[in-house]
Amino acid sequence: MPTVGFIYPDHAAEDDYPFAERLLGPGFSLPVEHIYGTDLHAVPELLDLGSEQRLAEGAALLAEHEPDAVVWACTSGSFVYRWDGAHEQVDKLAAAAGKPASSTSFAFVRAAEKLGLKRVAVAASYPEDVAKLFVEFLGQGGVEIVSMTSEGIDTAAEVGRLSPEAVVDLAVSHDHPDADAVLIPDTAMRTLGVLTTIEARLGKPVLTANQVTVWEGLRLTGEIPGSTELGELFRCH
Structure with a gap:
């Protein structure tokens, strides 16, 4: 069973992930763990939210789920690091998790x-x-x-x-x-x-954001199922 772990900031729309898991069926597991900071959409706060230390905490929480891949499920907390910094961010997350890693910002680019x-x-x-x-x-x-x-x-x-x-x-x-x-x-x-x-x-x-984040995590595992309920991105599979 492909398992993708998601690091989600605070609480807002994380129920999209178990919803996606239900739509994809019993062959997929999409566990979510939370890290906490301010939820303000402001650059200094977003830089703190996506810091190496916070994401390492999220990776440690996900370890019990034994994920095949890990995704930082936060767009603003990744693109705020700019292109090169966001690459460094996911490289450090991959090192902390010991698994392939990505973020929502890169998910948008790859989905497009x-x-x-x-x-x-x-x-x-x-x-x-x-x-x-x-x-x-x-x-x-x-x-x-x-x-x-x-x-x-x-x-x-x-x-x-x-x-x-x-x-x-x-x-x-x-x-x-x-x-x-x-x-x-x-x-x-x-x-x-x-x-x-x-x-x-x-x-x-x-x-x-949540659609491409799920898709990107599955892409990292090499198994993306088709779905008629998750938009053209999943229908094309």
Whole structure:
């Protein structure tokens, strides 16, 4: 059974992971362990949240699950380190876990590559200065951003309280006609239950943080199952 361990910051939308596990079926295990810091979407706090020490703590908590791979399930706590720093971050996490490792930020880049996406719209929940760092990161990964919108939400807890209807509205209202897909980058947002609804409304792929994080972890194990309920990213398998 492929087992992917996820290090999740604080509490917000971590129930997306057991939900994904149920959708994927009994052949997959997606345990989640938590690390704690401030949930403020601000650069200094995010740098602390994604620090080597905190992620090593998360890796130690995951050890009892004997994961085949480990993923830092936090977009802002990875892209805030910029491209080279985020590579160093996952290298250190892999060393601490003794397993292949990645992060949500790299998951977005690799998922976009898998789907052949060249031009995307970003619908971010973050304040604008943080959202711009995500756009910069995507650009470093070869993804062109045709539009970026920022909801200016200060904390992950607030994002986690968004209703399913609000999440759908955020995605649909921030599409762009020139975009191949819409990207929604916050793991604090519950998106897996509304992915098919959003894609049906837009008529194009949608990549969300928890979706790509699960996909990236499975990619590291070499076993990605097809699913009709987790968006085009999983349907293409």
